[in-house]
Amino acid sequence: MTLSCDVAIIGAGTAGMSAYRAARVHTDKVLLIEAAHYGTTCARVGCMPSKLLIAAAEAAQAVREAHRFGVLAETPRIDGRAVMQRVRSERDRFVGFVLETVHGWPEATRVFGRARFTGPGVLEVDGQRIEARTVVVATGSRPFVPAGWRERLGARLLVNDDVFDWIDLPKSLAVVGAGVIGLELALALHKLGVRVRLFARGERVGPLTDPELQALARQLFADDLPLTLQAGGLEPVLDGDEVLLGGERFEALLCTAGRQANLDGLGLEALALPRDAQGHPLIDRHTGQWGDAPVFIAGDVTNDRPLLHEASDAGRIAGDNAARWPAVHRRPRRAPLAIVFSEPQIAIAGASHAELVATGRAFDTGRVSFADQGRSRVMLVNRGGLHVYAERGSGRLLGAEMVGPAAEHLGHLLAWSVQRGDTVQQMLDCPFYHPVVEEGLRTALRQLSSDLHLPPPPIETCLDCDTAAEVGN
Known part of the structure; x- marks a missing residue:
């Protein structure tokens, strides 16, 4: 039996859910296809659980810093099990809200299984044939792990997805990759009493591109956190039950070396879709359209500003245009x-x-x-x-x-x-x-x-003409 629809959406994360809502404004013939689990990276393993961990770390740091205000407090005792219990409990609560939303949508519009293209406008989902007038690809991304590391380190290799299922905090951890995820988690765990070292493959720590501010950031974070820069070509090894890296031993290695798009296994070779030299989809971010085909793409899978609010906006644009196709509209994007x-x-x-x-x-x-x-x-x-x-x-x-x-x-x-x-x-x-x-x-x-060197505004229109220097301005 073949299912037919106007819009098929592959992936039920932030972008996919947003695309579903936008497409349903125009047509009821929408299918949302998910292969793993309903919900968003943000709620499950991203924004929300990481902020829960960071909040616990900030509470511990506030106790340590209290003496600087003349408030004497005992050195904080970190109950790792209690910390992680709150992280998991609140994480599950946030995920529950997302699941309630998806399960509230008509069951006939949801298909569970792994989708792949067998030709233009034709998908196969675990043996089920689906014909779609247009398709939105919103399959997200996953952590990148260098070749051979999983085989070499086994269970001692972790990615950020693993952190939020911990029952207790580890005693030590090597964090490889000083981007946003690595920096946030390394600092939080360090404040929670975990012996952490952050390894940066180059000179940069965090996303700042201004050379003066990047240098300042390196200095500030190096003052707070054991940090190894220019650690390219790392070769971690498993020695007994510990990971040996940079002359130190750790309970585990947390790899935060970037993310890769979930485009493999989709059968995209059946379509002639353009890509750049690095293999990333060539899309119009104001329409969501991939080339000139009736295929739209949104969210982390695009490698374009992998942030929740950007994924939500991109999903809305892609879903709206997929339902309107071929009358595709260009939409404005918010300031980054x-x-x-x-x-x-x-x-x-x-x-x-x-x-x-x-x-x-x-x-x-x-x-x-x-x-x-x-x-x-x-x-x-x-x-x-x-x-x-x-x-x-x-x-x-x-x-x-x-x-x-x-x-x-x-x-x-x-x-x-x-x-x-x-x-x-x-x-x-x-x-x-x-x-x-x-x-x-x-x-x-x-x-x-x-x-x-702009000319000063007329005195009657200038509201900032005072020259007094306030204390600490």
């Missing part, structure tokens, strides 16, 4: 925003420094250090810096990078300004309370305004 929940936090809003340099765009940079910023110093989080980038001539904000306190909040303000097309003066005309961390942003904007 990326946040790392490290300590200090990292944020990139709008265009990154590297992106601006690559385009050859003329821009100036406003800088501020948080070392003596008033509110940051009050809270003893006065570490890091913020750089804001604005276009020469127009004074329009193009982007920002920062490592420092409240980056998750400042990042939002900056991304909103980029998306609105705010100028530096328009941002300065907005209210800044005192004393708050946001005053650091005002300092950077004032420097940027001066460097841009």
Whole structure:
């Protein structure tokens, strides 16, 4: 028996669920196909469980730092089993919400099994033939593991998916890969009393591209965490029940060396779909369409900003256009925003420094250090810096990078300004309370305004004409 539909969606994660909702606005003939489990990477093994672990780490660190405020507290005793019990319990709660949503959709629109193309518009799902007018590929990604490591290390090799099923915390752990996932988990586990060493394959730690801020980040994180840079060509070995790496012994190795798209096994060789030199799908991110075929793609599988809000937006665009096809519409995308929940936090809003340099765009940079910023110093989080980038001539904000306190909040303000097309003066005309961390942003904007050599606004329209220097501005 052959099933027919207007839109078949392969993958029931964030992008797939968003595509399903968007397609169902136009047609009831939608099939959502899932091979493993319903739910999102974010809820199961990503954003939410990692933040639960980080929250526990921050609580432990607050106890350790209390004496700096004159509050005397005992050295924290970490109950690893209790920490992981809360992580698993709350993780399961978040996953439950997602499952409730999917199971609330009509059963006739859900197919469980592994899908593969056998030809244009034709899928096979565990022997079931499905003919679809259009297909959305939203199969996500999985952790990348270097060749031979699994065979060599066996159960002592872990990926981030494994961490959130722990019953207890390990005593020691090597973390290989200093990107977002590796940095967040290494810092959290270190604060929870695990002996951790973070191995970076190159010089970079975290996603910052501004050379000054990247150097500052390396210094800040090296002060807090055992860190080995330029550790390319690592060859971990299993010695008894321990992993030997870099002259140290660890209970296990956590590989956070990136992720790879789940495109294998889909039978894509049956379709003539374009890819770039690295094998990534060539798609229009404003339509979600893969080449000019009735195939759309969204989420982490695209290797384009693997973040939940981006996957949700891309899924909505892909699902909407798949149902409309061939009347494909181009949709706007939000200003980029990326946040790392490290300590200090990292944020990139709008265009990154590297992106601006690559385009050859003329821009100036406003800088501020948080070392003596008033509110940051009050809270003893006065570490890091913020750089804001604005276009020469127009004074329009193009982007920002920062490592420092409240980056998750400042990042939002900056991304909103980029998306609105705010100028530096328009941002300065907005209210800044005192004393708050946001005053650091005002300092950077004032420097940027001066460097841009823009004519001052008329006095009757300028709301930032005072020259008084507030304490810790």
